[in-house]
Amino acid sequence: MEKQKFSNIVTAPEIASQSSVLYKKWKEDHVGSQKDFYIFMTVPSVERDRFLARFERQRLVSGAVVSNIITATEV
Amino acid sequence: MMSMELIPDANEYMARNPIIMKVTASSMVSYDVKVGGVTVFSGNGQDSFSVNLAEVFRAYFQKTPKWVASPSKPWLMTLEDIEAVRLNGTVYIEDSSYGMGRNFKVYNGGVSERLYRSLMDNGSDIFKAKIMNMYANFFWTVRSSDWRIVMKETELSPLPFLTPSGYTLFVKERVTGQQVSVVFSTDTVAAIDFSEVRRYFYETYGTLANVFDVLIGNRFSCQVVIEQAQAAWERYTLKWRNSFGVYERMELVGNAKVSPFGEDDVETYQVYDSVTDRYSLRRDRLKVQNTLSLSTGVIRPAMFMALQDLLQSDEVYLQGFYSSDVRVIPSVEGMQIPVKGTEPMAFDVKLQFCDSETLAIDDISATGFSRGGVFSEEFSEEFD
Numbered sequence: 001m002e003k004q005k006f007s008n009i010v011t012a013p014e015i016a017s018q019s020s021v022l023y024k025k026w027k028e029d030h031v032g033s034q035k036d037f038y039i040f041m042t043v044p045s046v047e048r049d050r051f052l053a054r055f056e057r058q059r060l061v062s063g064a065v066v067s068n069i070i071t072a073t074e075v
Numbered sequence: 076m077m078s079m080e081l082i083p084d085a086n087e088y089m090a091r092n093p094i095i096m097k098v099t100a101s102s103m104v105s106y107d108v109k110v111g112g113v114t115v116f117s118g119n120g121q122d123s124f125s126v127n128l129a130e131v132f133r134a135y136f137q138k139t140p141k142w143v144a145s146p147s148k149p150w151l152m153t154l155e156d157i158e159a160v161r162l163n164g165t166v167y168i169e170d171s172s173y174g175m176g177r178n179f180k181v182y183n184g185g186v187s188e189r190l191y192r193s194l195m196d197n198g199s200d201i202f203k204a205k206i207m208n209m210y211a212n213f214f215w216t217v218r219s220s221d222w223r224i225v226m227k228e229t230e231l232s233p234l235p236f237l238t239p240s241g242y243t244l245f246v247k248e249r250v251t252g253q254q255v256s257v258v259f260s261t262d263t264v265a266a267i268d269f270s271e272v273r274r275y276f277y278e279t280y281g282t283l284a285n286v287f288d289v290l291i292g293n294r295f296s297c298q299v300v301i302e303q304a305q306a307a308w309e310r311y312t313l314k315w316r317n318s319f320g321v322y323e324r325m326e327l328v329g330n331a332k333v334s335p336f337g338e339d340d341v342e343t344y345q346v347y348d349s350v351t352d353r354y355s356l357r358r359d360r361l362k363v364q365n366t367l368s369l370s371t372g373v374i375r376p377a378m379f380m381a382l383q384d385l386l387q388s389d390e391v392y393l394q395g396f397y398s399s400d401v402r403v404i405p406s407v408e409g410m411q412i413p414v415k416g417t418e419p420m421a422f423d424v425k426l427q428f429c430d431s432e433t434l435a436i437d438d439i440s441a442t443g444f445s446r447g448g449v450f451s452e453e454f455s456e457e458f459d
Contacts, residue, residue, distance in 0.1 A: 009375070012228040012303045015283040016250050038277055042228060042270075044304040062249075065223075065300055067286060069250060 013041060013052055014069045021072035026051065077104055079168050081177060083195065087202045088164075090136060091185025091318075094128040102170050109165040110135045111158070128166060129181075135162055136183040140321055142233050142266055150246075150271035151257055152233050153264075159183070160235070160264055160320055182206075183320030184215070209239045212297040214267075215319035217384040219377055222297045226269070228285070229304040229326045230312065233266035235319070242291050248276050248284030266321075269299055304372075311369060313405065313424075316390040317381075324394075325378075325385055327369040327424060331396070335363040364431040367393070367403070370423050376416035383412070393426055398438045402429040 015022060023037045030040070040048060054074055060067040077100035088094045098104055098120055108116040108131050116131045138159035142152035154160065160183050167176035186194070186201045194200050205220075206213055212222050214234040219225065224234070238244075238259040246267065247254040253276055259265075269287060276282045285301035307328040317323045341361065345354040371382060385391065386407060392400035403426040410422065 009225050009300055010303045011285040012301050013283065014250050014285050015281070017281060019277065019281040019283060038274065038283075041283055042273070044228060044306045046306045049306060060249075062286075063223075065286060067249070068303070 009065045011065060011067045012044075013048070014067055015041070016058075016069050016071075018070075018072040022055070022070065025054075025072065025074075076101060077168065077170055077173065077175075079166070079175060079177070081166075081179070083200060085200060085202065086179050087207075088129070088132075088179060088181050089185040089201060090129050090133045090162075090181050090183055090320075092129060092191050092201075094132070094181070095125055096128050096166055097123075097125045098168055099123045100170060104168050104170050106166060106168040108132075109167065110162050112163070112165065128164070132162055132164055132181045136160075136320065140235075142268070144268070144271070148255070148257060150255065150268050150275055152266040152268055154266075157264055184318050186318065206237050207239075209242065209291040210294050210296055213237070213239075214297070215317070215321050216323060217317045217319070217381045218323065220380075222295075223300060224297060225300045225302050225375070225377065227302045227304040227326055229310060230324045231268070231270040231301065232314075232322060232324045233268045234299070235264055235266040235321045238263050238265050239291055245288075245290040246272055247288045247290060248272075248282060249286040249288065250284040251280065251282050253280050253282060253284075269301065273301065307372070311393060311395040313385060313403075313426075314392045314394055314400065315385045315388040315405075317384050317388065323381070323385075325381065326372060328372045329368075329370040331367050331369055334366045334368075336361065360433045362431045362433050363435065365428040367396070367426040367428070368423060369426065370421050373419045373421045375419045376413075379412045379416055379420075382407075382422065386410070393428075403427060404429060 023034055026037050026040065032040070052070055056071050056073045056075055058069040058071060060069065077098065079096060079098050082093070082095040082097055096106070098106070100122060103119060103121055105117065105119045106126070107114045108128055110132065115135060118126065136159070138156055140159040141155040143155050145151040145153065162181045163178070164181045165176055165178050167174060169175070185191075190201070194204055205211060206215070212219060212224060213236050214224060215236060216224055216234055238261065240259050240262045243256055243258045245254050245256045255272065255275060272287060273284060276284050287299045289296045289299065304326065305328070309329060309331055311327045311331065312324045313327060314322050314324050341358055343356055343358045346357050348355045374382065386405055391403055391405050393403045394400050406425050406427070407422050408425065
């Protein structure tokens with residue numbers, strides 16, 4: 001058993017209203033439909049982390065829950 | 076004269092908690108226990124006697140809960156056969172001159188003896204405190220006993236509940252405030268599939284939300300949070316039947332290593348060889364009982380109880396190892412859970428496959444022998 005030192009609940013990536021803009025950016029180096037983009041965004045992968053790292057995110061903290069809302073603005 | 080009472084006095088019971096029928100009579104009394112109107116158990120008693128009916132009902136939960144999505148609301152699911160989780164029970168007693176009966180509903184599952192006793196001491200039960208408490212976490216999950224339910228994005232499965240008849244249930248996402256709703260007109264068992272709720276909001280409003288408030292009418296009941304899971308090269312899930320009698324899922328990560336051969340002695344025998352006039356050694360095909368070692372990944376203290384429930388469950392399946400689910404017996408060696416746990420921890424889980432094999436052949440799918448196209452899903456046969 002190993003111990004880790006964090007206890008916040010980080011939500012899976014969230015998008016407020018710019019999913020179509022993010023989809024277009026995703027299409028620049030991926031092949032697939034909106035449906036594929038949805039699967040890409042909802043399945044954890046190194047590729048997803050790499051893609052999301054390009055964008056600014058808005059953090060909303062509600063108690064122990066930290067929401068990561070991805071914006072379409074590139075870092 | 077005779078009388079009958081059920082302890083606790085209620086209309087709903089859990090099959091893994093006591094349902095005591097107490098009969099007081101002055102002569103011989105016979106009783107019938109019915110499931111769905113069919114007598115499944117009969118007995119007799121003299122004077123005053125008590126019978127725990129829970130054991131009778133427990134034996135009649137033999138169906139697997141299978142969820143079917145509602146055609147108009149894909150995020151709302153109903154059971155293919157409600158008898159997988161709920162039975163209509165009847166108990167009828169009679170003596171030579173008089174008969175009386177009671178109807179009630181029995182749900183698969185139960186609560187711990189400690190909680191059962193504590194609720195009884197306070198004049199409550201699990202139905203009043205949770206399952207039929209519309210303004211609390213009424214879902215049949217062991218992930219959380221408070222108002223916030225956290226599920227990793229890789230562990231999503233329908234969350235069952237008893238529908239509050241005559242009320243409207245709302246699921247509201249927290250990113251932009253969009254909501255879906257459903258009005259319940261009957262008392263039944265349904266489930267919300269939050270992966271489908273999330274898909275609905277994405278396809279309808281372009282919003283990808285992972286925090287949802289559940290409301291009954293205007294009042295808040297509980298919150299469901301879909302937590303980020305770490306990227307992992309290998310990921311499996313364990314599906315287990317929880318204390319409420321429905322399935323939940325927990326992910327396992329790490330490099331799975333199978334130990335197919337145990338330490339059992341190899342069974343050998345000798346065959347006489349007439350050419351050399353000697354005995355030669357042979358063995359039967361080896362029996363293989365796979366054992367798998369994996370990790371739960373880092374889980375928060377709230378999930379420790381869920382892990383304990385998983386380890387206690389009598390029905391656990393490994394998903395993602397073969398093309399179909401594999402029934403396993405999970406264990407954690409030397410498991411120690413901090414009583415007042417504040418730090419997330421990871422546990423190494425050992426999974427023993429329930430079935431042993433004497434023949435080894437890899438999975439063959441329905442299309443296993445046909446050559447796939449170059450881009451099979453994206454392109455037509457003509458293109459290939």
